[in-house]
Amino acid sequence: MDKDLLEPSAITFQVEDRLQATLLNLPDSETIALISSNQQLTYRELNQQANQLAHYLQALGVKPETLVGIYMNRSVDLIVGILAILKVGAAYVPLDPGYPRERLSFILEDTRAQIVITHSSLISELPTNLTHVICVDTSWEVLAQQNTENPENLPLPENLAYVMYTSGSTAKPKGVAMSHGSIAHYIKSLNQTLKIQASDTYLHTASFSFSSSVRQLMLPLTQGSKIVLASKEQTQNPLSLLELIEQQQVTVFDTVQSVWRYVLKQLKELEPASAQALVPSSLRKVIFSGGLLPCLLYQEVRQLLGTEVNIFNVYGQTETIGTSVFPIPATFDKRDGYVPVGHPLAHVQVLVLDEELQPVAADQKGELCIISPGLARGYFNLAELTAKRFIDYSLPDRTLVRLYRSGDVARFLSDGMIELLGRTDYQVKIREMRVELEEIEAVLEQHPLVRQAVVTAIDDANDGKRLVAYIVTNQSDSQQVELNHVLREFLKTKLPEYMLPSVILKLEKLPLTPNGKIDRKALPTNLELVQQDLAVGYLPPRNDVERELAEIWQKVLGVPQVGIQDDFFELGGNSFTAVSIFGQIESKFGKQLPLGSLFERSTIESLAEVIQETTSQLETNNNPGSSTKQIVKIQEGDPGKTPLFLVHALGMSVLYYRDFARYLGSDRPVYAIQPLEVEDQSTVDNLEALASLYIKEIQTIQPQGPYLLGGHSFGGKVAFEIAQQLQQQGQDIAFLALFDTYGPNAMIRLPLHKRILIHLNNLYSQGPMYLIERLGSWYGWIGGLAKTEYERWTFSKAQKQSESMSFEILKRGIEDFHSDLQNRYTYRPYSGDIHLFRCTEHETLNYYGVELDKEKLGWDKVATGGLTIYDALGKHLTMFDEPYVKPLAENVKSCLDRIRKSASLPEKGNLLK
Structure with a gap:
């Protein structure tokens, strides 16, 4: 082993190099620091907002070593909250809204955190025994009165910075306690190799419940770079990340290898020209993290990006934040095994020890152990486990140091780099x-x-x-x-x-x-x-259609074998994988099937039958209670209960209603109305005609009221018109639910003088960069318009020539059709009750010269019969996703229960149940 690896010298920094010297006092600059969706903050604005929240926390008694929970989705406010907590020397405890409530409760009980920073839309998920809950989205009037200057008495390096919970070997997670100084050591050492610059734009993709989020936040902030915070939806869709990289001209892409696996997989499924258009042109650095990096995956990424992009492999544990980094040379040609994790960082010493904690010979494997001033304090409230993993160790010169046993099996290569080989545990x-x-x-x-x-x-x-x-x-x-x-x-x-x-x-x-x-x-x-x-009664494919379908499912769902009776949803299928599957079905068989058909045709066997049937056979399937052409049965339910009919959103499938229906209770029959097929669009020239068509289909299942109706976004407008027409027929509408649907007066264009004032204020606060960005925005809008018109032309041409249309072009045609219908729709007063389930998290719109009626979404003037408003968790496109869908469904279920109990008894056969 290299003798230098055992030397304790030169592995610490001076106190003045601590984190707060470069991070907690952010520069007073108009340079953009942070972009998230349609929000952005300059360094000055970010620093001032964090300072205001920090002073407010101090007024509540928060001080060094205080633990403060932060329970928010990915947003500008989340970053402001973290910085505010650090500025007062306290420690943040990340609480992921996607975690089960029981896990969140355990973390809060374990840390005894009595203050939580959150958004008002999430407050119902928190325990009620907290001393103070700060909803930053509704408290800015109070916060705006706080001091904008940096708090005095900067935290010491030894003060706790965060407690981050990771999987534990018992039934409970374990909290890793990290200090301010540990972060400072890591960030300074890491950038000696990565060399992030102020001119960089750094894409943040990591969950804030994982230590890689610290690197992706602190590293660009300490260098004055711009951070682009990817939304949760974007982090779950690799191609969306590529689009975001190109849109924001991201130069540093720091992510885990699984994202690249899916990127490469999805690019291979596209036409070569479409795939090439998604390859980022702005990247100059790519950082891999999170585990063993297969050499073959690296080679594929290198081939995609070219030799001009610098690629790094970083390695570390939650207990160390980071241990090593390997700048992978463009000449690295190994294709088997895994990429080494490089040399230890400047402040880190690494040993490879045997079971007796003695150094092994060169090139021999052993347990990787780490000596560093950046080690965690230990595991929160777990003294025994801390003593087992963080031990006192005597170096050959008898110097006593603190050593962390990582549990990773590793060896040193001949050039001193570290190669990982596995684990010593489970x-x-x-x-x-x-x-x-x-x-x-x-x-x-x-x-x-x-x-x-x-x-x-x-x-x-x-x-x-x-x-x-x-x-x-x-x-x-x-x-x-x-x-x-x-x-x-x-x-x-x-x-x-x-x-x-x-x-x-x-x-x-x-x-x-x-x-x-x-x-x-x-x-x-x-x-x-x-x-x-x-599988119960596993059956292999029996013919060519079933075999080809099985191959498509295996490829898209990532499973090695699919029986013809295996269920799509049980195999982990969702709306995203359904789009890919149906796109390949259209390409392979020339059949354009609605995604909603998966509700009743969710096996290879039943889907193959659809493909083999003739169009006339499909269209004559009008058996009561089964799918009509537009309606699919999501949930059977109790035949004695009134069914709920849900209308599709703009251009979207109805698959995302599945979990919502399940949380309503298995006894409630639920049907979804899926989008009109392309060949039938010519029969409908306005939204009123579309609603009339859907009513005919609804009444094949339920001829008489009372009716239960609902729709998300565009679907809410269609449901609104369906309710209008049913009322005109003399039918009773017992329940009309609009899920974050914008009404006729939702968007209010600001007066010209206010729009001019907004532009002048932005120009004053952001300088010439604002003008450049607005020009870029207009340029992008013109380019997007041209792309849209080209796709419309392609769609029209394919229709006229009866050509097979790609799934993406088909989707664009449906979206344009729906957009045209809603743009020409005239709202009329509605005398029934409207139940509006409104997302409380909305995009900032006044940047574009309009204001959103966030309270009533523009429905108050047409809802003459009553408007009841409910807050819904999540955003417009995520309210039906986990974890937001369950409380949404429970709220709707409570509404239906109240309506049933309060309803007077109608004629026999029409009793609402």
Whole structure:
């Protein structure tokens, strides 16, 4: 081993290099610091807003070592909140809104955090025993009165900066406590290699519950760079990230390898010209993090981006923030195995030790151990575990140091670089997120049906890993399929989504070694065999159509084998994968099927029947209670209950209503009205005609009222018109729900003098950059308009020539059709009750010269019969996603229950149930 690796010298920085010297006093500059959706802040604005919140926190008694929870979605306010907490020397505790409530409650109880910074739309999810909840979106009048100057008495390096919870080996997560000084050491060392500059635009994609978010926030801020904060929706769609990179001219893309896997996979499915158009042209640095980087994946990314882009592989643990970095040379040509993680950072010492904690010989493997002033304090409230992983260690010169045992198996290569080889325990990375398998096992064994549980990680078809749970039950007659569903629903209440097993397999007994321990090596690790055992009556494809469909499903869903009776949704399918599948079906078979058909045709077997049927056979399927041409049954429900009809949003499928229907209760029949097919659009020339057509289809299922109606966005406008026409027929509308639907007076264009004032203020505060950005915005608008017109021309040409249209062009045609209908729609007063479920998180619009009626969304003047408004979590496009959809459905269910109890008894047969 290199002797220098054992030398303790030159591994610390002076106190004046601490974080607060470069970060907590942000520059008084008009340079853009942060962009999130349509919001942006200069460094001056970011610093002043953080200072105001910091002074408010100090007034509440927050001081060094105080723990403050921060419970917000990705937004400008989230960044302001983190900086404010750090400015007063306190520590932030990130609380992810996507986590189950039980996990959030545990974190708050464990840290005893009594103050939480949040948004008003999320407050209902928090415990009621908190001392103080600060809703920054509704408290800015108070905050604006606070001092904008930097707080005095900067925090010391040893003060706690954050407590971040990661997977633990028990049924509970464990909190890693990190100091201000640890962050400072890491950021300074890392940039000696990465060399981020003030001219860079850095894309932030990491969850704020993971330590990589610290790098993606602090590194660009300390260098005066611009941060582009990707939304949650963008982080879940790799192609959206590519579009964002090009739109914002991002120069630094820091993300996990799984994102690149999906980027490459999706680009391969596009036409070469379309794929090339998405390849970012502005990137100069790409940073990989989160785990073992396959050499083959690196080579594919290098080939895509070219040799001019600098690519780095960074490595570290939550307990160290970061350990090493490898600037991968363009000449790196290894294709097998994994990319090394490079040399230790300047402030880090790395040792490779054997089981006796003695250094191993050069090129031999052992446990990677780390000595650094940047180590965490330890695990919060877990002294025994801290003492086990953070130990006192004597170097050869008898210097006593603090050492962290990482649990990673590694070795030093001949050039001194570190190569990772595996783990000493049962910790794995799922989509580059750390998972302790023992935590999942412990949670499973809390369920009364489970006697024993073992969880493993199996390689999947996409070069990643998926979790498989093996259980022994307390009931020998429990059915596999039912058991799988029950346990998954139980786990959802306790674990984050990325920790949920893909498969839960029942075994008669767990295999044991001769000394009585569980033999993990004897568990079935072939995912194909596991899935075959899981499937009840597994049937392979029987003909060419089923075989080709199975291949499409396997490729898109990332599973090695699909039986013809396997359910699309049970395999993890969603609206995004459905679009890809149906696009490939259209390409392969020339059949353009509505996405909503998956509700009743969710297996290979049933979907193949649709493809093999003739068009006339499909159109004559008018059996009562089954799908008409536009209506699909989402949920069977109780035949004695009144069904709920939900209308599609603009150009969208109705698949995203599935979870909403499930949370309403299995007894409620739910139907969705899917978009009109392209060939039928010529029969409808206005929104009133579209509503009339949908009414005819609704009445094939429910001939008489009372009716329950709802729609999201554009669908709410159609539902509104359906209710109008049904009332004219003399029908009773018991419930009309508009889900974040903008009414006729929602958008109010500001007077000319106010618009001019806005532009002048922006020009004054942002300088010439504002003019440049507005010109760029107008240029992008013109380019977008030209692209739209080209797509419309292509769509029209394909229609006239009866050519097969790509799924994207088809989608554009449907969106344009809906936009045209709503733009020409004339609203009339409605005498019934309207239930408006309004998202409280809306984009800032006055930047563009209009104001949004955020309170009533413009419905007050037409809702003559009554308007009841409910706050909904999430944003316009995410309100039907987890975790927001469950409270939304519960709110609607409560409305329906109140209506049922208060309704007078109508004629027999029409009783609302």
